[in-house]
Amino acid sequence: MSSARSNPAGQPYRGVFPVAPTIFDERGALDLDGQRRCIDFMIDAGSHGICILANFSEQFVLTDAERETVMHAVLEHVAGRVPVIVTTSHFSSAVCAARSRQAEEAGAAMVMVMPPYHGATFRVDEKSIFEFFQVVAEAIRIPVMIQDAPVAGTPLSVALLARLAKEFANISYFKIEVPMAASKLRSLIEAGGSAIQGPWDGEEAITLMADLDAGATGAMTGGGYPDGIRQIIDPYFAGRRDEAKAAYARWLPLINYENRQCGLRAAKVLMHEGGIIRSDCVRHPLQPLPPVFRSGLIELARDLDALALRWGR
Numbered sequence: 001m002s003s004a005r006s007n008p009a010g011q012p013y014r015g016v017f018p019v020a021p022t023i024f025d026e027r028g029a030l031d032l033d034g035q036r037r038c039i040d041f042m043i044d045a046g047s048h049g050i051c052i053l054a055n056f057s058e059q060f061v062l063t064d065a066e067r068e069t070v071m072h073a074v075l076e077h078v079a080g081r082v083p084v085i086v087t088t089s090h091f092s093s094a095v096c097a098a099r100s101r102q103a104e105e106a107g108a109a110m111v112m113v114m115p116p117y118h119g120a121t122f123r124v125d126e127k128s129i130f131e132f133f134q135v136v137a138e139a140i141r142i143p144v145m146i147q148d149a150p151v152a153g154t155p156l157s158v159a160l161l162a163r164l165a166k167e168f169a170n171i172s173y174f175k176i177e178v179p180m181a182a183s184k185l186r187s188l189i190e191a192g193g194s195a196i197q198g199p200w201d202g203e204e205a206i207t208l209m210a211d212l213d214a215g216a217t218g219a220m221t222g223g224g225y226p227d228g229i230r231q232i233i234d235p236y237f238a239g240r241r242d243e244a245k246a247a248y249a250r251w252l253p254l255i256n257y258e259n260r261q262c263g264l265r266a267a268k269v270l271m272h273e274g275g276i277i278r279s280d281c282v283r284h285p286l287q288p289l290p291p292v293f294r295s296g297l298i299e300l301a302r303d304l305d306a307l308a309l310r311w312g313r
Contacts, residue, residue: 012172012197012198012217013048013049013083013109013110013143013173013198013218014048014198014217014218014237015048015049015218015219015230015233015237016046016047016048016049016218016219016221016226016229016230016233017047017048017049017050017051017083017085017200017218017219017220018042018047018050018051018220018221018222018223018224018226018229018267019050019051019052019054019055019056019057019220019221019222019223019267020035020038020039020042020050020051020052020057020074020223021038021056021057021058021223021264021267021268021271022035022052022053022057022058022059022062022070023035023038023268023277023279024279024281024282024283025278025279025281026278026279026281027281028281028283028284030066030069030070031277031278031279032069032070032073034276034277034278034279035070035073035074035077036073036074036077037276037277037312038223038271038276038277039074039077039078040077041271041276041307041308041311041312042223042226043078043081043082044307044311045225045226045227045230045307045308045311046226046227046229046230047082047223047226048082048083049082049083049084049085049109050074050078050082050083050084050085050223051084051085051086051087051112051220052070052071052074052084052085052086052087053067053070053071053086053087053088054087054112054147054220055087055149055151055264056222056223056263056264056267057070057087057264058264058282058283058286059087059089061283061286067099068102071086071102071103071106071108072106075106075107075108080107083109083110084107084108084109085108085109085110085111085112085145086103086106086108086110086111086112087111087112087113087147088100088102088103088111088112088113088136089112089113089114089147090116091116091117091118091122092116093116093131093132093135093136094135096113096116096132096135096136097135097136097138097139097140098139099111100113100136100139100140100144101139101140103140103142104140104141104142108142109142109143110142110143110144110145110173111136111140111142111143111144111145112144112145112146112147112173112175113133113136113144113145113146113147114146114147114149114151114152114154115129115132115133115146115152115154115156116128116129116132116154117152117153117154120153123153123154126157126160129154129156129160130160130163130164133146133164133168133171134167134168137164137168137170137171138168140170141170142170143170143171143172143173143197143198144168144170144171144172144173145173145174145175145198145200146161146164146171146173146174146175147175147177147202148161148174148175148176148177148178148184149175149177149178149202149203150177150178150179158184158187158188158191159191161174161188161191161192162188162191162192162195162196165192165195165196166192166195172195172196172197172198173197173198173200173218174188174196174198174199174200175200175201175202175220176188176199176200176201176202176211176216177201177202177203181201181202181203181207181210181211181214182207182210182211182213182214183214185199185201185211185214185215185216186214186215189214189215198217198218199214199215199216199217199218200216200217200218200219200220201216201218201219201220202219202220202221203259204221204222204255204258204259205219205221205229205232205255206252206255206256206259208229208232208248208255209232209244209245209248212232212233212236212244219233221255222258222264222266222267223267223271224258224266224267224269224270224271224301224306224308225251225254225270225301225304225306225307225308227306227307228247228251228254228304228306229251231247231250231251232244232247232248232251235247250304251304253300254297254300254301254304254306257293257296257297257300258297261293261296261297262289262293262297264282264286265280265282265286265288265289266289266297267308268280268281268282269289269294269297269298270297270298270301270306270308270309271308271312273298273301273308273309274307274308274309274310274311274312274313275311275312275313276308276311276312277312
């Protein structure tokens with residue numbers, strides 16, 4: 001069964017959709033057995049869905065062939081248990097569209113795409129950004145999530161995002177992780193109305209409570225502790241805001257530590273510490289997490305009884 005069939009009623013996807021790290025062995029080669037264990041843990045930890053090949057998956061250190069290998073391995077292993085979002089970002093409209101078609105054919109529930117950019121100076125204007133997303137949207141039937149993130153350095157106005165949502169039915173999800181994310185989410189929901197099916201939070205959930213209050217219906221976080229994010233999301237959606245706020249206060253030190261000290265290395269470190277994966281290797285020129293930050297991360301996670309530290313034991 002493909003992951004695209006995980007939403008048979010056509011209801012909007014919502015909840016916790018963390019980014020899965022790409023698992024390497026100690027030599028830096030793909031570890032597909034470890035990848036499958038990583039995915040199993042993330043599902044058992046309460047992920048409503050999973051995103052792969054994103055920036056926190058080290059997508060920028062993978063060859064095209066490795067991207068395809070990881071995508072097929074994950075989609076086949078998930079086998080419809082949860083929806084899988086495949087990141088297909090590329091500067092070229094044609095290449096991004098082709099990657100997106102390939103993801104759809106393999107069973108992806110959605111694709112996530114950043115606006116076209118390359119380095120610090122290669123950008124395109126708003127007209128070209130609109131046309132880029134038009135090419136991608138018209139190439140596939142599954143939803144497109146636009147990732148609005150500082151790493152692109154590309155301003156995406158609320159007016160542009162709302163226009164894309166209104167003109168293309170499958171451009172309906174938006175991961176907002178720029179400064180003042182809650183304000184932008186609120187404005188986007190107001191401008192786009194019912195065309196905005198998925199206003200989502202990002203950036204490791206560091207602004208999650210404000211974003212939920214602004215109307216966010218999904219959270220795309222790191223993959224190390226979906227169980228902790230569920231403790232915030234679940235009561236909030238059930239109308240128990242005070243309980244959600246208390247959970248957010250408990251988990252915020254770990255969220256902040258991941259965001260400010262560890263970045264994409266955090267999920268791998270926690271999974272390795274808990275015996276889920278054999279190696280927390282990141283690909284050079286990325287460097288391993290320094291021991292002082294590694295111990296600080298694990299200490300915070302242990303205080304919270306994060307599932308990652310005991311799932312593989």
